[in-house]
Amino acid sequence: MSKVKHTKSNPRDVNRRQFLASTAKAGCVMGLVGLGITATATQSRQLDPLAIRPPGALGEDDFLSACVRCGLCVEACPYDTLKLARWFDGAATGTPYFTARSIPCEMCEDIPCVKVCPSGSLDHGLEDIEEAKMGIAVLIDEKNCLNFKGLRCDVCYRVCPLIDDAITLERQHNQRSDHHAMFLPTVNSDTCTGCGKCEHVCVLEESAIRILPAHIALGKTAEHDTYINTEETTLEMLNKGLSL
Amino acid sequence: MTKSTVKKEAITDAMNESSNTGFAQAAIDELGWWRAHKFLFLRRASQLSVLTLFAIGPWFGLWLLKGNLSSSELLGTVPLSDPLVTLQVLMTGHIPELTLLLGALFITVFYVIAGGRVFCSWVCPVNLVTDSASWLRRKLNLPRLGEMPRNLRYYLLGLVIVLPLLTGITVWEWVNPVPILYRAVLFGAGSGLWILLAIFQLDLFISERGWCGHLCPTGAMFALFGKLSPVKVSAVNAKACDNCMDCFDVCPERQVLKPALKGKQMMITDSDCTQCGRCIDVCAQRVFQYQNRIALKAENNQ
Numbered sequence: 001m002s003k004v005k006h007t008k009s010n011p012r013d014v015n016r017r018q019f020l021a022s023t024a025k026a027g028c029v030m031g032l033v034g035l036g037i038t039a040t041a042t043q044s045r046q047l048d049p050l051a052i053r054p055p056g057a058l059g060e061d062d063f064l065s066a067c068v069r070c071g072l073c074v075e076a077c078p079y080d081t082l083k084l085a086r087w088f089d090g091a092a093t094g095t096p097y098f099t100a101r102s103i104p105c106e107m108c109e110d111i112p113c114v115k116v117c118p119s120g121s122l123d124h125g126l127e128d129i130e131e132a133k134m135g136i137a138v139l140i141d142e143k144n145c146l147n148f149k150g151l152r153c154d155v156c157y158r159v160c161p162l163i164d165d166a167i168t169l170e171r172q173h174n175q176r177s178d179h180h181a182m183f184l185p186t187v188n189s190d191t192c193t194g195c196g197k198c199e200h201v202c203v204l205e206e207s208a209i210r211i212l213p214a215h216i217a218l219g220k221t222a223e224h225d226t227y228i229n230t231e232e233t234t235l236e237m238l239n240k241g242l243s244l
Numbered sequence: 245m246t247k248s249t250v251k252k253e254a255i256t257d258a259m260n261e262s263s264n265t266g267f268a269q270a271a272i273d274e275l276g277w278w279r280a281h282k283f284l285f286l287r288r289a290s291q292l293s294v295l296t297l298f299a300i301g302p303w304f305g306l307w308l309l310k311g312n313l314s315s316s317e318l319l320g321t322v323p324l325s326d327p328l329v330t331l332q333v334l335m336t337g338h339i340p341e342l343t344l345l346l347g348a349l350f351i352t353v354f355y356v357i358a359g360g361r362v363f364c365s366w367v368c369p370v371n372l373v374t375d376s377a378s379w380l381r382r383k384l385n386l387p388r389l390g391e392m393p394r395n396l397r398y399y400l401l402g403l404v405i406v407l408p409l410l411t412g413i414t415v416w417e418w419v420n421p422v423p424i425l426y427r428a429v430l431f432g433a434g435s436g437l438w439i440l441l442a443i444f445q446l447d448l449f450i451s452e453r454g455w456c457g458h459l460c461p462t463g464a465m466f467a468l469f470g471k472l473s474p475v476k477v478s479a480v481n482a483k484a485c486d487n488c489m490d491c492f493d494v495c496p497e498r499q500v501l502k503p504a505l506k507g508k509q510m511m512i513t514d515s516d517c518t519q520c521g522r523c524i525d526v527c528a529q530r531v532f533q534y535q536n537r538i539a540l541k542a543e544n545n546q
Contacts, residue, residue, distance in 0.1 A: 022393065026393070026395075026396060026399040029396070030399045030400065030403045034403050034407055034415075037415055037416065037418060037419050038407060038410075038411055038415050040419065041411070041415045041418040042413075044418065061413075062338065064412075064413040064414070065336035065337065065338040065408070065412055065413055065414065066333055066336070066340060068314045068315045068326070068329045068330070068333060068340075068414070068417070069312075069314055069329075069417055069427070070312050070315035070325070070423075071312055071427065071430065071431055072310055072311040072315065072316070072317060074431065075310050076310075083431070084427055084433050086434070086435040087433075087435040087436045087438075088435060089435075092418065093418055093436060094417060094418075094427055094433070094436075116310075116317070118311075118315045118323060118340065118341055118347060119315070119333060119340045119341060119344050120339070120340050120341040121338075
């Protein structure tokens with residue numbers, strides 16, 4: 001007994017060989033586990049194109065870095081718009097999203113979902129809800145849209161919180177009757193917030209207008225294109241040989 | 245009396261006991277049913293109260309505590325957040341709002357004082373799952389298979405912290421069972437519950453106390469927090485121990501018991517101890533007690 005005390009040996013002490021062996025083993029196990037859960041995570045990180053993030057959400061990659069999945073935004077939403085994704089839901093599990101066709105964003109002026117977000121995955125810099133960019137409405141099916149048939153449905157236009165700005169009706173000659181006019185709902189992608197009220201309200205069985213993520217909805221001119229910003233390019237700027 | 249005869253007697257005692265009565269019958273006879281289940285009952289009450297405080301918000305519109313264990317807001321003002329998820333967010337390179345950092349600080353300070361793994365036994369909802377697996381395992385008398393090393397959880401904790409650095413996303417939050425259980429209750433997001441089912445089966449059939457006692461990185465983090473906490477379980481009456489092994493059977497971290505019962509130091513200072521107090525419950529000899537080591541030290545100095 002006394003010998004044991006003198007050497008201060010403890011059943012939990014390990015020698016170097018044991019230490020290296022167990023570290024190597026645990027390292028391998030953890031490497032495999034890490035690969036496994038990373039694979040699971042990256043598999044299901046793809047956002048369904050019809051799942052829309054709350055207003056002020058960072059880009060999807062940054063959003064997944066920041067969001068702690070606490071559900072405070074969901075609880076702050078007065079219209080039950082936001083949901084936390086479940087497994088197999090089309091958004092990373094536990095993260096907030098909404099489906100415009102079910103319940104769209106009502107664009108609260110005080111933006112409670114953003115205010116309550118502790119992680120900053122919803123950007124607190126967003127102070128005016130009309131500056132939000134949750135997605136872009138795209139009139140995706142002109143063939144079935146009633147206005148494109150020459151009818152005056154106009155529902156998406158009328159319900160738009162930014163009527164005559166984010167959605168306008170563009171008058172056009174009706175070629176079919178050669179007599180009437182057509183009023184074509186047209187989205188201004190600069191001002192559309194992606195709230196989804198148009199998609200929600202479309203009278204068709206499947207909505208002809210849909211909110212898509214900006215990276216799917218928008219084209220992009222090439223970097224070298226000098227006409228990239230024609231509206232703001234002045235003659236003076238061109239004369240100076242400004243590189244745009 | 246030789247060691248082997250003592251052991252034999254203990255074994256026959258235990259066999260007699262288990263053949264005619266239930267588990268920890270000696271303690272129930274000696275202390276009464278209530279005192280032999282006191283801390284178990286208090287713990288369940290504590291775990292369910294925390295869950296209820298969160299749940300009455302979305303269920304009944306009574307907003308005392310918003311959010312979930314990952315991050316929450318007490319009475320609309322005090323932020324609280326899980327230090328592990330906060331650390332993961334920081335490791336991705338994202339700088340969160342101050343509220344998240346403050347919340348993590350509050351929780352860290354609270355558990356450093358209250359005793360780290362108090363979270364595991366008194367708050368964490370997964371404890372309900374693993375305790376029931378352990379209970380069923382005892383009922384069914386399932387054999388103990390090979391045991392995983394207990395320090396795997398520290399490696400897993402390291403992994404959970406390093407992965408966000410490598411991938412840029414908070415990978416662990418996809419599978420972390422603690423918020424998954426809370427989200428299932430609060431937001432009806434039940435499809436992640438398969439992970440809890442997997443943990444239940446792991447604990448029941450494969451490795452006794454496999455999740456909470458060997459793998460859980462959240463528990464590992466809280467164990468690190470609990471190194472210095474004042475209140476600990478102590479085998480104050482270790483001399484009275486009659487080797488009935490009831491505490492050993494019920495303890496989720498049984499390796500911490502032996503040094504206290506047979507060693508020099510009566511206090512269980514190993515931070516793996518979840519301070520669940522179940523050993524106090526099941527001991528007919530009243531061996532264990534909660535003790536405040538700082539108060540004790542002050543007393544000794546006087």
